[in-house]
Amino acid sequence: MQRIPIKYAAPGMKLEKEAVTPEGQVLCGPDSELTAELIERLKKQGVTVLTVQGRPVVLPGDKSLGTRLKELEHRFSKVNNDPVLKAIKKLIAEFWIVQEKGPEAVASAQKNGGQN
Amino acid sequence: MTREELIERLDNVQSLPTIPPIVSRLNEMVQDEDTTAARLGKVIEKDQVLTAKLLKMVNSSFYGFPQRISTINNALVLLGFNVIKTLIVTSSIFEVMQASDIRLFEHSLGCATAAGIIARRRGIKNPEEVSTAGLIHDLGKIVLRAELPKEYDRILATSNERELPVRDVELEIVGMTHSEIGGILATQWNLPDSLVTPVKYHHRPAKCKDHQEITAIIHFSDILVRAVGFGSGGDPWVPPLDHKAWDIIKFGKSDAREILEELDEKLAELANFTGEIDQEQ
Numbered sequence: 001m002q003r004i005p006i007k008y009a010a011p012g013m014k015l016e017k018e019a020v021t022p023e024g025q026v027l028c029g030p031d032s033e034l035t036a037e038l039i040e041r042l043k044k045q046g047v048t049v050l051t052v053q054g055r056p057v058v059l060p061g062d063k064s065l066g067t068r069l070k071e072l073e074h075r076f077s078k079v080n081n082d083p084v085l086k087a088i089k090k091l092i093a094e095f096w097i098v099q100e101k102g103p104e105a106v107a108s109a110q111k112n113g114g115q116n
Numbered sequence: 117m118t119r120e121e122l123i124e125r126l127d128n129v130q131s132l133p134t135i136p137p138i139v140s141r142l143n144e145m146v147q148d149e150d151t152t153a154a155r156l157g158k159v160i161e162k163d164q165v166l167t168a169k170l171l172k173m174v175n176s177s178f179y180g181f182p183q184r185i186s187t188i189n190n191a192l193v194l195l196g197f198n199v200i201k202t203l204i205v206t207s208s209i210f211e212v213m214q215a216s217d218i219r220l221f222e223h224s225l226g227c228a229t230a231a232g233i234i235a236r237r238r239g240i241k242n243p244e245e246v247s248t249a250g251l252i253h254d255l256g257k258i259v260l261r262a263e264l265p266k267e268y269d270r271i272l273a274t275s276n277e278r279e280l281p282v283r284d285v286e287l288e289i290v291g292m293t294h295s296e297i298g299g300i301l302a303t304q305w306n307l308p309d310s311l312v313t314p315v316k317y318h319h320r321p322a323k324c325k326d327h328q329e330i331t332a333i334i335h336f337s338d339i340l341v342r343a344v345g346f347g348s349g350g351d352p353w354v355p356p357l358d359h360k361a362w363d364i365i366k367f368g369k370s371d372a373r374e375i376l377e378e379l380d381e382k383l384a385e386l387a388n389f390t391g392e393i394d395q396e397q
Contacts, residue, residue, distance in 0.1 A: 075352050
């Protein structure tokens with residue numbers, strides 16, 4: 001799944017989570033397919049961010065999962081002896097992997113000894 | 117520069133916009149028991165620019181109100197006077213920061229967001245105050261940058277060259293860390309203790325005697341927002357965790373997953389708020 005500013009939304013994308021107005025009103029649910037009209041309507045209602053399925057957009061400043069995991073490792077390089085922080089690092093890595101590739105990817109990444 | 121020289125300099129900060137005169141007027145009004153939020157709101161709303169700035173801040177996603185706040189009166193009722201006063205005092209400083217160091221601005225917004233999430237989960241009475249403490253926790257860095265730009269550049273360059281955390285290099289070059297500097301300024305500006313303490317002790321939470329829970333939350337939120345890599349506090353490293361502070365707020369893995377999820381969602385909304393994506397297009 002990917003969170004995108006609404007201006008990156010395009011017809012054909014499918015919502016992963018419901019679209020919500022700033023007032024908290026739900027406009028359409030998960031699995032709704034975006035159309036040009038729907039996107040316009042969501043914009044008019046003040047929706048700014050959508051959570052869509054897959055990773056359809058390359059946002060400015062977006063980095064690949066591999067780069068992000070490498071940077072995560074570097075950021076933790078001075079606190080690796082702390083068990084709590086180590087656990088948090090692992091949870092962040094897992095969260096990103098699941099977000100990008102789905103839950104089953106975490107197990108195989110751990111098997112390969114990747115980021116942990 | 118010695119510590120004493122720096123303290124003297126801080127007594128007479130020249131480079132930052134001064135505190136709006138409206139703040140002392142509001143402080144006087146608050147002393148009066150008859151003052152209502154509606155009256156305070158009327159005084160603030162006379163200044164349209166300030167009103168617009170305040171409404172933008174209180175409606176940003178890190179405070180997390182589901183409904184749009186459209187009047188200062190509402191903002192005062194929902195967020196409390198401490199928060200509104202702090203936002204008035206620091207609003208011009210955040211403008212300086214947004215213009216000069218957008219990554220530090222993002223780090224501050226990110227910390228405010230994480231702090232609000234944790235405060236709400238812990239059922240703290242006024243989570244907006246905790247968010248506001250997160251927003252201003254690195255006040256000292258903005259002051260250093262504005263008041264001593266040469267020293268600030270040297271601090272960043274040295275941190276980078278020797279791979280040392282910024283706060284260690286600050287001690288070496290100006291004799292004080294940004295948290296102490298921020299604490300001195302926040303005290304000078306008469307900000308409430310519940311906000312001064314986390315600014316002053318966010319890297320040494322075990323040292324504070326009051327407001328330990330809010331300070332522990334800011335300490336951890338700073339770590340968390342650096343951990344996920346949102347914005348920049350000047351160096352890339354996650355600071356050490358104080359385990360006394362962690363004992364106050366600790367949570368398990370499933371809570372941590374929920375916090376990460378909520379943080380990720382709110383940070384995506386913030387990217388819109390800072391306008392970073394618009395600028396890069």
